[in-house]
Amino acid sequence: MADDLRVNSRLVIPAGELSERFSRSSGPGGQGVNTTDSRVELSFDVANSPSLRDDQRERLLRRLGGRLTGGVLTIAASEHRAQLANREAARERLVATLREAMAPPPPPRRPTRPTRGSKERRIAAKKRRSDVKKGRRGRFDD
Template sequence: MLVINARLSIPLEEIELNAIRAQGNGGQHVNKTSTAIHLRFDIRASSLAEDLKARVLLKADQRITRDGVVVIKAQQHRSQEANREAALARLADLLARALHVPVTRRATRPSRAAKQRRVDDKTRRGGIKALRRSLDD
């Protein structure tokens, strides 16, 4: 089970994990071992709630394909297990950010008293500045 938060978790059967060869430096180790992890998670075929699926699919994230599959490649660590944990953590982070529903802004206006306070402050400040002027003006 991949736990996203207290209310949401995903069964690991829905997540496809493949070990592949990592790219980049590392010499003989990186050329002989398959330590990188290629994670695939099909959003549309998952057990997530429909509204959450829609929010994840609407995200402009380059890791989500047109078919609605999240593809994550983890190859930062030397061990396969550490890369597996990193890939699952990145998937959990992506889904946790999609869980957050932004609060819609309601337009408000300043009260009459707030407007009056602002005008009074401006008048008081202007009076202080007027006292700084030289007397021969």
């Protein structure tokens, strides 16, 4: 349970559903970067996860469609020197990505008409701007 990811109050992803791969990072680390596998790729199979309800899975597949490869979401982290820090960063990024994709859509916008006052203010501002430009016309004709 310690390594499980809590996305929100209704979704916890068990650690067993996450897959980690380690490779050499191109980031900071001096000579150690050539020998240490500090880059982390964290993968979560959205399409086949038993933790997701059908509606959650469908929303994630729809919203993350461009980021998925074969139904699998992969997050890479290599900004830290330490593998542990990169693992933590990848997990945080995965949770943030899933949380954002699972959020309910915003309510539809109700179309509104501009008020009479806003129309009048707009027209008055256009008239002022027009007068400023008219005033500039004859100044340099000497």
